[in-house]
Amino acid sequence: MMSMSEKVDNNSRELSQGLSFISSKIAERHLQRLAYVYVRQSSPKQVLHHRESQANQYQLVQRAESLGWSPERIQVIDTDQGMSGQDSASRNGFQQIVSEVSLGHVGIIFGYEVSRLARNNGDWYHLLDLSAVFGTLIADCDGVYDPRLYNDRLLLGLKGTMSEAELHLLRQRLDAGRMSQVKRGEYRQHLPTGLVRQPDGTVIKDPDEQVRHIIELLFPKFVELGSCQKVLRYLKQEGILLPRHQTSGLHKGEMLWKPPSEAAIYDIMRNPAYAGAFAYGRKQSDPTRRIPGRPAAGRIPQPMDKWLHLQQGVYPAYISWEQYLSNQERLHQNGHMYRERTQGAKGAAREGSCLLQGLAICGICSHHMRVAYKPTPRYTCDALAKSFAESICMSLHAPSIDEVVVQAFFEAIQPAQLDALEAILDTQHKEHERLCQQWEDRLKRVRYESHLAERQYNSVDPDNRLVAATLERNWEEKLRQLQETEEEYERFQQTPVSQPLSPQLREQFRQVSDRLPEFWPKLPNSQKKELLRCLISRVILKRKSADTVEVKIVWVSGHYSMVYAQPPIWREEDVTGYDDMIKKVQSLWQEGLDDNGIAAQLTQDGHRSARSLEVSPVTVSKIRYKHGWHYRRGSLELNGFHTVRGLATILGVGRNWVYSQMHRGVIKASEVSRHPQTRMYLISKNPELIERLRRQRAENRST
Numbered sequence: 001m002m003s004m005s006e007k008v009d010n011n012s013r014e015l016s017q018g019l020s021f022i023s024s025k026i027a028e029r030h031l032q033r034l035a036y037v038y039v040r041q042s043s044p045k046q047v048l049h050h051r052e053s054q055a056n057q058y059q060l061v062q063r064a065e066s067l068g069w070s071p072e073r074i075q076v077i078d079t080d081q082g083m084s085g086q087d088s089a090s091r092n093g094f095q096q097i098v099s100e101v102s103l104g105h106v107g108i109i110f111g112y113e114v115s116r117l118a119r120n121n122g123d124w125y126h127l128l129d130l131s132a133v134f135g136t137l138i139a140d141c142d143g144v145y146d147p148r149l150y151n152d153r154l155l156l157g158l159k160g161t162m163s164e165a166e167l168h169l170l171r172q173r174l175d176a177g178r179m180s181q182v183k184r185g186e187y188r189q190h191l192p193t194g195l196v197r198q199p200d201g202t203v204i205k206d207p208d209e210q211v212r213h214i215i216e217l218l219f220p221k222f223v224e225l226g227s228c229q230k231v232l233r234y235l236k237q238e239g240i241l242l243p244r245h246q247t248s249g250l251h252k253g254e255m256l257w258k259p260p261s262e263a264a265i266y267d268i269m270r271n272p273a274y275a276g277a278f279a280y281g282r283k284q285s286d287p288t289r290r291i292p293g294r295p296a297a298g299r300i301p302q303p304m305d306k307w308l309h310l311q312q313g314v315y316p317a318y319i320s321w322e323q324y325l326s327n328q329e330r331l332h333q334n335g336h337m338y339r340e341r342t343q344g345a346k347g348a349a350r351e352g353s354c355l356l357q358g359l360a361i362c363g364i365c366s367h368h369m370r371v372a373y374k375p376t377p378r379y380t381c382d383a384l385a386k387s388f389a390e391s392i393c394m395s396l397h398a399p400s401i402d403e404v405v406v407q408a409f410f411e412a413i414q415p416a417q418l419d420a421l422e423a424i425l426d427t428q429h430k431e432h433e434r435l436c437q438q439w440e441d442r443l444k445r446v447r448y449e450s451h452l453a454e455r456q457y458n459s460v461d462p463d464n465r466l467v468a469a470t471l472e473r474n475w476e477e478k479l480r481q482l483q484e485t486e487e488e489y490e491r492f493q494q495t496p497v498s499q500p501l502s503p504q505l506r507e508q509f510r511q512v513s514d515r516l517p518e519f520w521p522k523l524p525n526s527q528k529k530e531l532l533r534c535l536i537s538r539v540i541l542k543r544k545s546a547d548t549v550e551v552k553i554v555w556v557s558g559h560y561s562m563v564y565a566q567p568p569i570w571r572e573e574d575v576t577g578y579d580d581m582i583k584k585v586q587s588l589w590q591e592g593l594d595d596n597g598i599a600a601q602l603t604q605d606g607h608r609s610a611r612s613l614e615v616s617p618v619t620v621s622k623i624r625y626k627h628g629w630h631y632r633r634g635s636l637e638l639n640g641f642h643t644v645r646g647l648a649t650i651l652g653v654g655r656n657w658v659y660s661q662m663h664r665g666v667i668k669a670s671e672v673s674r675h676p677q678t679r680m681y682l683i684s685k686n687p688e689l690i691e692r693l694r695r696q697r698a699e700n701r702s703t
Helices: 004-025 028-032 044-049 051-058 060-066 092-102 121-134 150-184 209-225 228-238 262-270 321-343 383-388 398-412 415-459 465-493 503-522 525-535 578-590 595-604 617-626 644-651 655-664 687-702
Strands: 034-038 074-077 106-111 137-139 195-197 203-205 242-245 255-258 278-280 283-285 299-301 309-311 360-362 370-373 377-381 394-397 536-545 548-555 560-565 641-643 672-674 681-683
Touching (some): 044 051, 051 060, 060 074, 074 092, 150 309, 209 242, 209 321, 262 321, 377 398, 398 525, 398 536, 398 560, 578 617, 595 617
Parallel strands (some): 034 074, 034 106
Antiparallel strands (some): 278 309, 370 377, 548 560, 641 681
């Protein structure tokens, strides 16, 4: 029988053999790289309450030091705390480790167990493949593994498979336990506003009478009015607020009174709890619709026949079950009628004349704007009206907006813009060269300091141990700085650099920019939209004044351009600069210009009419007559001159006699002019002319 001393010796030999086996896997190249310690717990509850697991994982730092890594080369990744290891889409820490492994910067990865790193074989084997390529070790609480070795790779693969299977078993047990509670009617789910769970588990109606009265008001109003929109407008008209019990966020557990919205009313009408029924599985997960980083995404509402469990008479009811079914049928019919109306609207999505369909964004509420194909196409937004019974945000003239967007699109593909792009790329290339030079200078300096520290250490007397130890630490510090600088420079070199435009690509762009405006009117609307979407991400519209729309074009690059559209309006008084235009009309009229001349001058000065980008003579005429700037045919004087009627009145003759004197030359041509607007004859106020005409009149009488 083996003695106690022999057992101790055997255990010591096994321990030493294990340590020597581990140390044989760790080479010098591993110690020169970084050691990553990955710390993760699956839920926020574990992070708050399971502190011992955190302590065990953070102790891996001491294990890394015991295996030969210096504290400066050990990095702890704990940014994924409270996140599940089911996938890596939302785990930035795990993605950082994968990227660093792919760059060859990681010597070893420490995890308390495989399940801390990943519970998904896709993520796990991807990390193993990269570790095998770049020679990265993986360590857990059981040992150190080299993915390049067959036995270690096989063992790591088995651990990953068991970790994924363990997650499946845990979920299966939790789901089975939950369904058992559901079938017994003991499962506690969130109750809607109006129902309250007491400490003993029983559910009653809310003790607040105001809350009950509001809930009891909604259901008969829906039966009376027939739609959620009409109920919303009724509540808005009467100034009624809706109670909402907050289940999360800053005001969790509180009862807030909020303005009514269509979504809130719809949720109340759809919830079977108000009919006293317990329903589980109204929304079920669809893996094809999951969005990475959003765990709650992909939950799709299901029809009633696909609910996992339905039990009536569990809660106190506000309405009967028959009334609930009737309400659901009414909601279904309302949705069916809406789909029929929208599908029968004028203009299909791909062939409609509005080129910004799907791109136009409301500048007030940030919702996508709809297209209304009326006699004149318009971009409209009624999101606030639909959700909160407010007035519509905007209704904008589509052709004028499309025109400025298309013009901006043409300018974006012009050779001048390509020159600007080349200038930007050239600037970026020069900046990259300057940074390269800076890194090279930095490397030279660090290498020089490292060699200097080495020479100082080699030249010191070995017997002077105090100085030698100090110089040795200085040398190690310089070597560490050199290694870090080289790694950072390697990362900088792997940063992508924008390449300049090739001559072939530039020529293709030039040909497109020259020919596209010519062929644009001949293209179908669907192709026009596709071309615009190649460069434009979205277009944000906002009315700045009655006749000005701010158009913010966001390009696919992230940059934006600001242009302004001037749509036609109804009233001339709403035109920007209308008061200034009135003053100019008066000034130009007093200078003697006719309506055509005034209109041309106003257009040249940048003014416009309500429904045209130019000022028309009709507009000028309306302004003049509105302000009394016109001439009467019966006037005796005009602008300091005699009219023909006025001169005839003074002489006591008929107007024809005055005309005859003008034709005979008695009234000289230098004494006569014509008014530019009315074309009336204007005769100078000259006493000699009056005396001469009187003598002529006397001679005619004597004859």
